[in-house]
């Protein structure tokens with residue numbers, strides 16, 4: 627079950643509310659304080675990126691929002707209801723595409739639908755076809771993951787997350803391991819999908835240019851333990867020109883937070 631329905635709060639709060647979240651891991655070498663009193667919100671239909679140095683808790687907060695990990699203190703609410711585990715309201719895309727090698731592309735995309743069923747009025751096959759079309763992989767439906775490029779595998783991961791039609795897409799460094807050119811085309815495709823589906827996207831990256839290119843807003847983390855250092859609204863029209871003066875100025879603003887970081 628995704629949420630605990632006994633604790634609904636005000637409807638005026640953002641769709642995703644990360645509220646005073648701290649996280650301490652218990653490891654063999656002692657406790658690791660990964661997050662300290664982290665709060666931020668993500669509005670419905672918004673594209674928000676979390677950036678920060680390595681080890682600042684970006685993946686940890688992602689996993690807590692996804693419901694894969696519990697907060698030590700504080701809570702995450704989605705639509706006002708505390709997250710207690712993963713749910714079909716939050717699709718996840720990871721850096722490691724985590725596809726099933728023994729399943730075809732179509733069967734990988736169908737995976738989540740086998741549990742929750744297709745959206746009303748369509749069959750599993752129609753839904754899979756639609757999602758493969760969204761990511762431009764229709765002709766690879768019968769291929770196996772090993773027959774795909776890294777960028778194509780990430781597209782399958784996105785199609786799989788979209789298949790159950792979650793209102794929220796959580797993405798943890800999804801393009802971290804693809805080359806720069808593929809990354810740029812995946813960026814354009816993701817923005818097209820976002821514009822078409824109006825999903826809320828929460829995106830973790832350490833690539834500042836990627837964050838400025840994609841996001842409405844950037845939440846800047848600082849490390850040791852992870853805290854929210856600032857939030858930057860990216861007030862640039864789309865499509866964005868990575869070489870433009872405005873773009874470069876925002877990038878410089880975000881970079882400035884990293885330059886005086888100890889990391």
Ligand SMILES: Nc1ncnc2c1ncn2[C@@H]1O[C@H](COP(=O)(O)OP(=O)(O)OP(=O)(O)O)[C@@H](O)[C@H]1O
Nearest residue numbers: 651653658660679680681682683684685686687832
């Ligand atoms: N399962 C775990 N057990 C113990 N410590 C952990 C665990 N997962 C993460 N940590 C620690 O928590 C801190 C935050 O890690 P996290 O992976 O969230 O950072 P990050 O910002 O995503 O880093 P990166 O950009 O390098 O992926 C780090 O000090 C890390 O070593």
